[in-house]
Amino acid sequence: MSNSKQANTFDAIVIGAGMSGGWAAKELCDKGYKTLLLERGRNVQHLKDYPTTNMYPWEFSHHGQVPAEIQEANPSISRCYAYREDAMHFFVKDTEHPYVQDKPFDWIRGYQVGGKSIMWARQTQRWSDYDFEGPLRDGFAVDWPIRYKDLAPWYSYVEKFVGISGNKDGIPNLPDGEFLPPWELTCVEDYFKGVVAKNYENRHVIYARCAHLTKPQDIHKEQGRNQCQGRSLCQRGCPFGGYFNSNSTTIPWAQKTGNLTLQPFSVVHSIIYDEHKGKAGGVRVIDANTKAVTEYYAPVIFLNAGALNTNLILMHSTSSRFPNGLGNENGLLGKYVAFHNYRARISGTHDGFKEFTTDGRRPTSAYVPRFRNVFKQETDFLRGYAASFYSGRFPQRDTSGFGEALKQQLGNATLGPWYVSSQMMGETIPKESNTVSLHAQQKDEWGIPLLRINIDYDDNDEKMIKDFFEQFKDMFAKAGFSNVETYDSKQAPGLDIHEMGGVRMGHDPKTSLLNKWNQLHACKNVFITDGACMTSTSTQNPSLTYMALTARAVDYAVSEMKKGNL
Secondary structure, three states: OOHHHHHOEOOEEEEOOOHHHHHHHHHHHHOOOOEEEEOOOEOOOOOOOOOOOOOOHHHOOOOOOOOHHHHHHOHHHHOOOOOOOOOHHHOOOOOOOOOEEOOOOOOOOOOEOOHHHHOOOOEOOOOOHHHHOHHHHHOOOOOOOOOHHHHHHHHHHHHHHHOEEOOOOOEOOEOOOOEEOOOOOOHHHHHHHHHHHHHOOOOOOEEOOEOEOOOOOHHHHHOOOOOOOOOOOHHHOOOOOOEOOOOOOHHHHHHHOOOEEEEOOEEEEEEEEEOOOOEEEEEEEEEOOOOOEEEEEOOOEEEOOOHHHHHHHHHHOOOOOOOOOOOOOOOOOOEEEEOEEOOEEEEEEEOOOOOOOOOOOOOOOEEEOOOOOOOOOOOOOOOOEEEEEEEEEEEEOOOOOOHHHHHHHHOOOEEEEEEEEEEEEEEOOOOOOOEEEEEEEEEOOOOOEEEEEEOOOOHHHHHHHHHHHHHHHHHHHHOOOEEEEEEEOOOOOOOOOOOEEEOOEOOOOOOOOEOOOOEEOOEEEEEEOOHHHOOOOOOOOOHHHHHHHHHHHHHHHHHHHHOOOO
16 A cells, blocks of 8 residues: 555545534544544534624624625525524535525535534434334335334433433333433423313423433533533534534544544545445545545445435446446435425414513423324324424514604513414425436536435425314414414425435335445445435434434444454
8 A cells, every 4th residue: 555545544434524424433433443534614613613602692793684695695595594694604605505406495504514513403302113114104215124122222322422401201102312301391381281181192292302401411521511501592603512513522522532533625526436345445535625636545434424415425426336326226316305394383372371471591492292193094194293382472662653752662661472383393205206416517616516406395295284284273272372373484395404315224225225224235334324314204303313323333334344344
């Protein structure tokens, strides 16, 4: 081996320094493997690179809003609820990495060390067998090659390290985890919980589990993290490490082992397939700034670039063996992509509990786990939906008049009635027609084809929205809520920021690309544990499952390396 190749050779390579990539790097380094962690964006160091984290509202030049000219130039990202002045530097503008929308799709990305783990919603729910068995039961998509028992110990492993605030709710379709103490529900949320329990079987209103340290344990103190302060400014990056992100947790942990080489500004061109060895040999990387090309080598590769970029990299990794993309012997790469349907919302007011208000902030709310088609098929649509539930009181001010009287009125706000709202989080069905592919002509500034996105809703999604409105109007009516209004945002797919699939897991290499260990069927030393691997989406926020799948896959990969099988 030449000196230059030896210098670029590692025990493992991880592509993508976000939620799942950070976990892959942490686990590999913990097990003693010299690991190269590639990130296409800049480095963001915990504490050092959170420029707005302690700013006051009046210190922002545009009062927290993104300037109009930036919004006009970047319509997709500007539709994201979290794209605000205090966090806009963590989001990829449409103009910085364009893509082709065969159908409208708002692709929300974060190209930096930490990825979107800096700005995520921090909601963490386990899957159950009712989720893993869904495709087998109704025949849409393919059967998951794993069940809850396969992932349960890894959920626990991850939860203890991350720190999850929650309650032991005893709900069969939403398994309990390793929880830190919860915040409280508001009096109205607790009231709604009682109404639902009294009037419905198998419907629950619970505290929404979240990745926040309410009572740090020794493992969290060892990470250098402190208790969540309830600031609700999480998208800026937390100087306390009160919520989990890769920057404050997994990546610094990996660095402390001495086994990590972190390399930002590294745009992955492709995975190199070694025709003679019959496996992947390394990764071809373009320097984001100089455009210089370098090759790195390792016996095992974890591809965690984010669901759609993971599809892109595999499709662009061609060879004589794989002319249509690495591992793509069955032609399924880039197909059966799915997402979460967040279009439907309902709101109202409650006239009771006027003697109470809220004090302080909390980083979560209440949650209604899926209750449709869980134990049997009972509706005219497949699968189901979960929902958030939030309540609060807001100040009301009389803005009539002018001058001194107006000043006095604005300074003397009164609290209005309790406001209640809920948003549907619906499962979409993976379909062959929902695809991503490479554009034949258009390329980005690094010479890589632009991604074409052809993803849309279907009739199942419309029926689900209708049912959500009907069921929640009934639940709101039983709770005595008034001024009830429903709203369909009609937003394009993508704003849920939960795209999944394209490189799905399964039993059969003819109908899937990954096996039960997240290995490519046709290239055993490449593992994929981000959203691209998902066979179906269920309704839960997916990040906890990505992390558990990653820890499990690394454990298996290491055991296979020790046996000489990789």
